[in-house]
Amino acid sequence: MTLSNAARLQFLSAIHPYDSMEPALLQSIAEAIEPQHFAPGAQIYGLSVPLSGLYIVHDGEVEVRDEHGVPVSLLGPRNSFGERGLLRDGVSLTSARAITDSTLLLLPADHFHRAMAQSPAFRRFFDRSRAPRPGKPDLATIRVEELMARAPLTCAPETHVQHAAEQMRDAHVSSICVTESGSLRGIATIRDMSGKVVAGGLSGNTPIAQVMTADPLTLPPSAIGSDVLHMMMERRIGHIPVCHGDTLVGIVTQTDLTRFQAVSSAELVAEIAHSGSAAEMATVTARIPQLLAQLVAGGNRHEVITRLITDIADTATRRLLALAEAELGAPPVPYLWLACGSQGRQEQTGISDQDNCLFIDDTMTDADAPYFAALAQFVCDGLNTCGYVYCPGDMMASNPRWRQPVRVWREYFNGWIKTPNPEAQMLASVMFDLRPIGGTTRLFEDLQAETLAKASANSIFVAHMVSNSLKHTPPLGLLRGFATIRSGEHKNHIDLKLNGVVPVVDLARIYALQGRLTQANTAARLEAATASGVLSKSGGRDLRDAYDLIAETRLEHQAAQVRSGARPDNFLSLADLSDFERSHLRDAFVVIKSMQSAVGHGRGMLG
Template sequence: MPLDRDARRRFFATHHPFATLDEATRAALADQAETLQRAPGEAIYTTGERLAGFYAIAEGSVEVSTASGDLISRLHAGECFGERGLLVDGIAPYDARAAAAATLFLLPAAEFRALMRREPGFAQFFGRRTDETAAVPRPAGADLATLRIGEIMTAAPITAAPDDSAAETARTMRDHGISCVLVAEGGRLVGLVTASDLASRVLAAERPGDTPLREIMTGDPVSLSPEAIGLDAMAVMIEHGIGHLPVVEGARLAGILTRTDLLLRQALSSPMLVGEIGRKTDLAGLREVIAKVPDLLAQLVGAGAAPHVICRLITDVTDALTRKLIAMAEIEFGAPPVPYLWLVCGSQGRQEQTGVSDQDNCMILSDEATPEHDVWFAAFAKFVSDGLDACGFYYCPGEMMATNPKWRQPLATWQRYFRGWIDTPDPMARMLASVMFDLRPIAGDMTLFDGLHAETLRRARANSIFIAHMVANSLTHQPPLGLFRGFALVRSGEHKDSLDLKLNGVVPITDLARLYALIGGLTEVNTRARLIAAREAGLVSDAGGAELLDAYDMIAETRLQHQAEQIRRGARPDNFMAPARLSDLERTHLRNAFIVVKTMQAAAAQGRHTVV
């Protein structure tokens, strides 16, 4: 539907990359941009067509796909598209069509390019540097977590045919100075041959030089799309023990990525720590690796990485440690008597770990499990939890761990747990539900969780009494707002006169995000992802959702900077910060963030989950 002038200006003021512009420029763009309406299934542009400009989605959704119909991405209100073609040759590299009735803003190609030249913030949104931003270092700590592998792969890689000889391929590698050749047939990837393969499968095996590649290649090698991020590529390489990763776009071979490519671009050490964990064979070695995590956090904060990226990378290390301990436990105790699933909750479940974390975990066992089987699982759980504690992830004070028999139960018992919490939501039930709605599977039989998760979300969403209790639960932790534009500080004890940036900072937003997820039946577990999904689902308005996201990022960033400063001083990181260390401007921004949270809590208390 057509949007009035105020609605257009609000859109440009609250959505990136336009939000990086000054108010006058944004207002001019909002007034000048052409408004387009597209019906479901209607084309916006097709592959090979000259792009009219840069598109922003005001309402509805858009699907981007290859010319052959392979879906690349589905975009929603607030997202933009068309820049990839504009930044190259002005030709559309993909098809774009409305997935649902869509209202779009079209910024002419000439105006888009002008903004790229004269607006550093606008250009940096797309990872491009203008002359003005060339001297500003890109946040190195965020590279692998934000760069698409299409940006760092080698395009148009050297290929060979399945019937090409080993000797001919070896000469090709020598002449081009490469260590790998992709084997393709009709433009489709069918295999991969490395210099190591030639050495071990031809020379060492005393096979003739005319041996065809189809006899020595690795067939159907693991691959990723150009839209995957560098972090995904590193994880795949570590998991499969490979150094060469083909990049495939639909059915077309697009390029190749090597471990060297990643290391050259990498300023993060999280994937390296994950790799180190995989190579350790004892608890002492694992403790050595985890001892590096505080330095990793400080490095990432100093590099300017976004808070949600930092927390994700820290959590990735903890996930790797957990899986390693689980693997070691299975070696120690033998094969499990029945299938099981190890899950985490709390900050690890939400992928939001910082420099200080306890452990929150549980186990779902197959319904085939008997009381006799629990002897094995009790020892197993103790081995893993003891290992986590030895590495610095201290035991949960509330015993929310798989070592507690209550949280190590067959699937049928877990189904009764969730039904009870939802059908009889007393204070204890809603507290337990709050923790358990952040569950994320780590290792084991993933099918034990799928049905439980879907059924629980369905029951929770349909129970208005339970939702009302969860609304009350989301108001338990209040932002630390005091009178006369001050903060409400911790009143006594070791942390007297400080702000609790966890309990009164991020937790109120985490509780709101969980509430939105339950109301909307959203499957996301991460707080930031829940807030984005809630806005897309209309559970919060664009303006309210954008403000809450900004508030969350502001508070999370302040918390991480505080911890990084402690780590650099050699102190143990915590969540208690004296506001005196902030400048007047920082205190004002932080207080404004708390006001946003308070406003959204008030809306939830009044049954208004959409704030305009």
């Protein structure tokens, strides 16, 4: 088939990003393009045929396969392919062949790179790196290490309170951290000095250790500013030491936050923390969809939005635990409430059910069981009232199976690892996302490390987990590279959660298992897997970019539904997307399918 320059120019002018180019640049591209015909079954590029440029499908169908020969996309007219190899200096991990008689337009590599340099629209379209959205830093994005005072006032435990007070006066600060060999032991504030020393009539020679708050709440330098604000509002404190492990590295106070505007999520956290019942909390959590829409409109990244929304669920859970203890009395033995699922990963959106469990100290007796049954029912009922509906699979602490002493939980994990049947794979997948919410954290710490070590060392269990992680596949098919839902309420839609976010969540969990990584959050797992070498830098970058695009598309979809007065869901109509958006979304799904193929072939990394 012969295409005139005018025909090529007309074809390109109807495709993004060529429709945004300067006329002179578009003209030069049209002149440089080489029409090529391929018969059915002909290879376009691959191991024996090097990639020489960017291909655009004029007519026909093209199948793209990954390095293992697994089909990842079927492309039709107006679709482009091959750019990933051009962005990797000509090295491509995919191959392509014609399915039907096909006419392709080849843009040579040198002209592709010239267009990347000269056209911002072209560069944005083909460069998959998704840099953080620009904007003024706020508490939702700034890290604690940027907020904290790096040389907090300190003293030894034996320091007299009078001398400590003199130090605080001379330094014009309202607190002093008590340390021993660099490790934080406690904190004393002006309130402690007035309320415990002066009002209590203590001698000025009293050791500071007697009036300090021992083992205070702390945050790591990697926490974000909203973590500080939420902790202060929920716990009614004004000073938070910052520690790297046990070592004190800084402190954040209320005055450190005054130059930043509090995000609206902090208001919800504060209201929930001071609520007297689940019904009161429900009036607050009902505003979460509107909060999501506001955060999306503000240009916040998806991991910031889901973190802030999850903070609200965490606060509601801890408040319900406190209300339960107020009603039932003090717990007979230590316990730990943990979240799994999206709350465990800190990835909640505008729609979330509850997934949780209860670890109880091994000193628990049969006589203690009714207390914890009542506590679990109180909290699960309260969460349901707040809109975190009961788990359809009954994976909640109100179910006796998920409310057990630590020794039983150890037996659970050991059994799942030794006998990885389908149920064990499913349960292990959920439980590897556990995150402590309220109670005694030591009940989980040793068990988490022990379980990761045993699981990663069992190759059969890992293989079963890998197989289980590949059950959710991206929606790639025949229609412009997408496979939509064929029937029912969501016909002709794609499920951005089940077929977009979940496959990445599953992959990240496998990387965490292989690397014995303790992170539960998906983005954090991908970063840790890349840093530890479990995932290659190029594979990690590509998968993170794909995850970012899909997760942000999901939140933008939910925000649009909220603004229109509809209930948010995960089902997206492709008709709502532009060619530009469809192309990027398809490429993101191709990345995920390629990474699934790599894991399925026994490789934890790609590229």
